[in-house]
Amino acid sequence: MNRVYVLSSDRTPLMPCSSVIARLLLKEGKAKVVRRTPFTIKLYVQPEHPSTQPLTLGVDTGSTVIGSAVASEQNDIVYLSEVEARNDIATAMKERAAYRRKRRSRKIRYRPARWLNRRNSIKRGRFSPTMRSKIDAHLREIRFVQSILPITSIVLETSTFDPHALKNPEVLRKKWLYQKGINYGYANTRAYxxxxxxYTCQHCKGKTKEQRLEVHHLIFRRHHGSDEESNLLTLCKTCHDALHAGTITLKCTGKKKGKLLHATQMSSIRMQLLKRVEAEETWGFVTKEHRLLASLPKEHCFDAAMIATRGQRPVIQIQTVLVKKCIPDGDYQQTKGKRSEQRLTTGKIEGFRKFDKVRYRGQEYFIKGRMSTGYAILMMIDGKKVDLKPIPKLEKMKRVSARSSWMIDQRSMPRSIGNASQETPRQDIESQGEKEGTALIHEAEDLVVFLPHQV
Ligand SMILES: [Zn+2]
Ligand SMILES: [Zn+2]
Known part of the structure; x- marks a missing residue:
């Protein structure tokens, strides 16, 4: 069953309806289509008693992919999306700087250099353009969801671990009491x-190319080793197995100074979000434990679903996930050729711009490049060029949607969601089945982390 988003005549969002009802409304002329992806209709007549239920938006923040989901009070998921933030800003700005430097030496080389004369370069506490774009991507997605659904509360996953709970795990127990069987304190420390x-093996420093990382107790639990961070060390699965089999010995002792620069940077983005959006806060390790309990695959949108339901098992009946990719607002290269002989058209060619979504021969694509001769190169949302023979002509295309700050598409839900099998409860083998002299087999789901998606 797919959801259709409904706006009232003054564009305030109402509860979504099923596609059957939407079709009826459209047929009777009571509504019109205002957006195709995601399908949104607007009513012509204001409903007398619009019924709304509390909806929670959950956002899995991240520096590359932002997951978001909306859940009703019955944990029914009515919206799922993944937004890919821009990652090309630093490169693009370096390129621009190089162009400018070259132009300076070519055209105004006798003018004395000026220094620190830009507002931005002397401003304190400013965010780099990359950071700003990432913060904006989050805010834009939140505003988008608020524009199509009557959101009543927002939950943000602000960081992978809660630094305040490292010393005092009791805080967590109070907050997340309703999910029994999860040792939140340990999960938090592990994430830390x-x-x-x-996210590197501390023995081989990543040389074995093993993707799976595990957390090892320097003093084993059965020797009453603690769960505190000073007793824990990140190892890859290869090294960890070898260590427990006795074929290697650890070079490092584990007492290691924290390398938290990246985490601090990420959390500064997230603190900005908390400042600008009124929201509850949650942490990545909580989401992960809840997602494992609900046995959902590791995807950003499902993380977001767990955040939106506040840890309850989500009911996923919608069949599609929205995929969005942030793109630049304009094309800044204006000329081509050694001495800028050839001017490039930055406006429309035959009514089409780069990144427009078009329909060509019954399929939907995005425009990757245009030729002034009237041809275009098409791509899918992931940026992969589609090989079409003969080369598609612009005049044979129909524009579906014009270029905006992101490209929007949707993909269908992976099968097996919704009837996911009950998973065996977590077990910590390192504390239980360990016998003297036997090699340890770590239960996969329990200790394994794949390389982080948020770094
Ligand atoms: Zn290793
Ligand atoms: Zn171990």
Missing amino acids: VLTRDG
Whole structure:
């Protein structure tokens, strides 16, 4: 069942309806289509008693992919999306600087250099353009969801671990009491240790190319080793197995200074979000434990679903996930050729711009490039060029939607969601089944982390 988003005649969002009802409304001329992806209709007549229920928006913040989901009070998921933030800003700005430097030496080389004369370069506490774009991507997505659904509360995952709970895990127990069987304190410390060690194996420093990381107790639990961060160390699965089999010995002792620069940077983005959006706060390790309990695959949108339901098992009936990719607002290269002989058209060619979504021969694509001769190169949302023979002509295309700050598409839900099998409860083998002299087999789901998606 797919959801259709409904706006009232003054564009305030109402509860979404099923596609059957939407079709009826459209047929009877009571509504019109205002957006195709996601499908949104606007009513012509203001409903007398619009019924709204509390909806929670959950956002899995991240520096590359932002997941978001909206859940009703019954944990029914009515919206799922993944936004890919821009990652090309630093490169693009370096390129621009190089162009400018070259132009300076070519055209105004006798003019004395000026220094620190830009407002931005002397401003304190400013965010780099990359950071600003990432913060804006989050805010834009939140505003977008608020424009199509009557959101009543927002939950933000602000960081992978809670630094305040490291010393005092009791705080967590009070907050997340409703999910029994999760040792939140340990999960938090584990997330911290992985961040502290930079998601790198501390024995081989990543040389084995093993993707799976585990957290090892320097003094084993059965020897009453503690769960504190000073007793924990990140190891890859290869090294960890070898260590427990006795084929290697650790070079490092584990007492390691924290390398928290990246985490601090990330959390500064997230604190900005908390400042600008009125929201509850949650942490990555909580989401992860809840997602494992609900046995959902590791994807940003499902993380967001767990955040939106505040840890309850989500009911996922919608069949599609929205995919968005942030793009620049304009094309800044204006000329081509050694001495800028050839001017490039930055405006429209035959009514089309770069990144427009078009329909060509019954399929939808995005425009990757245009030729002034009237042809275009098309791509999918991931930026991969589509090989079409003959080369598509612009005149044979129809524009579906014009270029905006992001490209929007949707993909269908992976099968097996919704009837996910009950997973066996977590077990910590390192504390239980360990016998003297036997090699340890770590239960996969329990200790394994894949390389982080938020770094
Ligand atoms: Zn290793
Ligand atoms: Zn171990």
